[in-house]
Amino acid sequence: MVKRQTPTAAVEVDKASFNYKNIKAIDELTLEVPRGISFGLLGPNGAGKTTLIRMLVGLLKPKSGNIRILGEDLTRQTAPLIGYMPQLPALYSELSIIQNVNFFARVYQMKDKQQRAQRVEEVIKLVDLWERRNDSVMKLSGGMKQRVSLACAIVHNPPLLFLDEPTVGLDPELRFTFWEHFAELTRQGTTLIVSSHTMDDANHCDRLALMRDGVVIAQGTPNELKKATGKKEANLEDAFLYFVKREEKSV
């Protein structure tokens, strides 16, 4: 079993594995994410970040091992506790912004009409698209679609939010705005799990897991990981390469 850092970890993964036919995507991965922080899964393309996130949101069943979310085994009952923003914007392009967000609010069982309408308005304002709420999603730019996708993921106020490469294709200004939203969410107590392959995103996270070939090769705060290299001016790219080399040596 995973040795618990806190009795109330947001995510506990214990020796989970997943294969796509003969390719090992996740290999006996063990991980624990404390509550209320932004946790980054950092690694190159093909490292297994998206597969891990799909396992954590219940889309893929691990071939072996165990996954617990907020202290509970992953079942359909835990689905309302989770918010998920996939890599693609994943929106209904014919529908307007407000119709998309309202649909996901209803799917996530927000039954009270008045409360739902209030929350839908709140999240659309949060992503700064209220003026365009009646526009079809197909008329929006890539960055706007990402913002709508974020609104759909957080509309039901989930305590645990998975964001799969949320800033891919965004300009630096919008990326900054996104991270401001994410910081606000963690201040409110939401646990964020963000996958990324960019060092810029990684620097915003409270803790990081560096992934390669379906395993976690190192974990820690960005500063801890940089310090481990022994270099004064090291950045996270240096840290990643340092741990890759260390892993290769140990193999």
Place this chain on the structure above:
Amino acid sequence: MFNQVSTIAGRVILQLLRDRRTMVLLILVPLVIASIVGVSIPEKQMLDYIAPAVLAVLILFFGFILTGISFLRERSQGTLERLMASPASKGDVVGGYLLGFLLFAVLQTMILFFYLIYVLDVSFAGALWQIIVFQIIIGILAVCLGIFISVFARNEFQMVQFIPLIILPQVFLCGLLWPVSQMPEYLQWIAKFLPLTYGVDGIRALMLDGQSLLDIGKEIGVLAGYAAGLMVLASLTLRRGAAS
């Protein structure tokens, strides 16, 4: 459960209503096809024989293509994956699609029915509500078939290729133009395994012979059996496609 189904159905309906061009085509195309059938068959007796079958064929065709392409887009755009990560179950998704598309199936049937009867002067001996109920059964079959087949397509072009493979053989062998009993024996055998054959037999019994739903229990049973089997297959394959 029903709450999720109605939410998904509402979204499916809203999506189609907002796509005005598709809505216009959904109404116009069956009327154009019915008109072509009407003017190309001058003999009234022959038209009376073919027109009910056109109702069954069109509902299967449009149900299949609409659901297939909609579902394919759900998969390729990632919305199905998002839905599968939510509290909605596979059954909710299939149920939502069924409910959503059946509304259009009923609408299409009624428009086509009144056009055949009042514009093309096709004879009619049954009850409209029974025809609608029977058309809904064919519609359910079409929706389940569309969802299931969409698993095997990766884009719209591939999905369209399934029409000649899945729909056309049924159209040729269902008895639309000439009775199944007059076909070679081996074709009659194949026709026995195709659901549209029972769809066409059933709708002819209702419209031409004035029979009731109770008289066509065999046809309803076979269609319901196919629909149930496809619904199970569609539900089972739902996550596979969503995650791929």
